[in-house]
Amino acid sequence: MKRIFLFIATNIAVVAVMTIVLSVLGVNRFLTGTGLNLPMLAIFALVVGFTGSIFSLLISKPMAKWSTGAQVITAPSSGTEAWLLDTVARLAQRAGIAMPEVAVYEGEPNAFATGAFRNSALVAVSTGLLQGMTKDEVEAVLGHEISHVANGDMVTMMLVQGVVNTFVVFLSRVVGYAVDRALSRDNNTGPGIGYTVTVFVSQIVFGIGASVIVAWFSRHREFRADAGSARLLGTPQPMVNALARLGGVEPSHLPQSLTALGIHDGPGFLGLFSSHPPIEERIAALRAVGQAATR
Numbered sequence: 001m002k003r004i005f006l007f008i009a010t011n012i013a014v015v016a017v018m019t020i021v022l023s024v025l026g027v028n029r030f031l032t033g034t035g036l037n038l039p040m041l042a043i044f045a046l047v048v049g050f051t052g053s054i055f056s057l058l059i060s061k062p063m064a065k066w067s068t069g070a071q072v073i074t075a076p077s078s079g080t081e082a083w084l085l086d087t088v089a090r091l092a093q094r095a096g097i098a099m100p101e102v103a104v105y106e107g108e109p110n111a112f113a114t115g116a117f118r119n120s121a122l123v124a125v126s127t128g129l130l131q132g133m134t135k136d137e138v139e140a141v142l143g144h145e146i147s148h149v150a151n152g153d154m155v156t157m158m159l160v161q162g163v164v165n166t167f168v169v170f171l172s173r174v175v176g177y178a179v180d181r182a183l184s185r186d187n188n189t190g191p192g193i194g195y196t197v198t199v200f201v202s203q204i205v206f207g208i209g210a211s212v213i214v215a216w217f218s219r220h221r222e223f224r225a226d227a228g229s230a231r232l233l234g235t236p237q238p239m240v241n242a243l244a245r246l247g248g249v250e251p252s253h254l255p256q257s258l259t260a261l262g263i264h265d266g267p268g269f270l271g272l273f274s275s276h277p278p279i280e281e282r283i284a285a286l287r288a289v290g291q292a293a294t295r
Helices: 005-024 038-058 060-068 079-095 127-132 135-150 153-183 193-233 237-246 279-294
Strands: 101-105 111-114 122-126
Touching: 038 060, 038 153, 060 101, 060 111, 060 122, 079 101, 079 135, 079 193, 101 127, 111 135, 111 153, 122 127, 122 135, 127 135, 135 153, 135 193, 135 237, 153 193, 193 237, 193 279, 237 279
Parallel strands: 101 122
Antiparallel strands: 111 122
């Protein structure tokens, strides 16, 4: 199962580094001999929690190019590339955003959009997608990705990740302190090994729960992006056809940081960790959009 790896991995790495740096600098003053200073802990958690997600967002576009080997089209070298640029430009204008960078990478059928800002995004499609779909279907997929950009989904993902990071950092230290106090014979001493171990374990456990929340949010955005494609094209049928075709092939192995903004993903454990809803549900939702439009 592929999920938001580079985004979350970078986020976790930055959170860990920030925790160490702030501790060395003495910013972790929420630990006192008389208990936890909860307001200070909240500030510490906010700083650590949002730094990782903001940094991951800011480097998302260069990391996407590096991790997939995507080549940005600066001057079209074929009719397909010229059509791709024209189609993205037309859809971007309809969506009210600036023309994003357009790239192609080698791989099975898939596509993704990324970037810190809606007017400086990147939309990339795989060679498998271009070769295995009709132009109408590819246009629908591009409409889906443009909708991700227009909806500001990378920014909202950053905000959601930052919020859950903050709760993970905050709650893990509260639990760690409580366990350490329960195990300590001398309540006048500072935190001991019980605190360190419990915080480490709690961050893993709470982090798993946080991933479920982020995945749920990602699935919700997919329905919106599908509906956005239908609006941009004036009909949901091309997107229905594209999803039906994608449902018959294995999803390409996008780096996990990009899977949430790709066009589809493999099934997750009990659906909880999957960044995309089942294709059958997405098709049903699109058909409902089409029926509503004809009433």
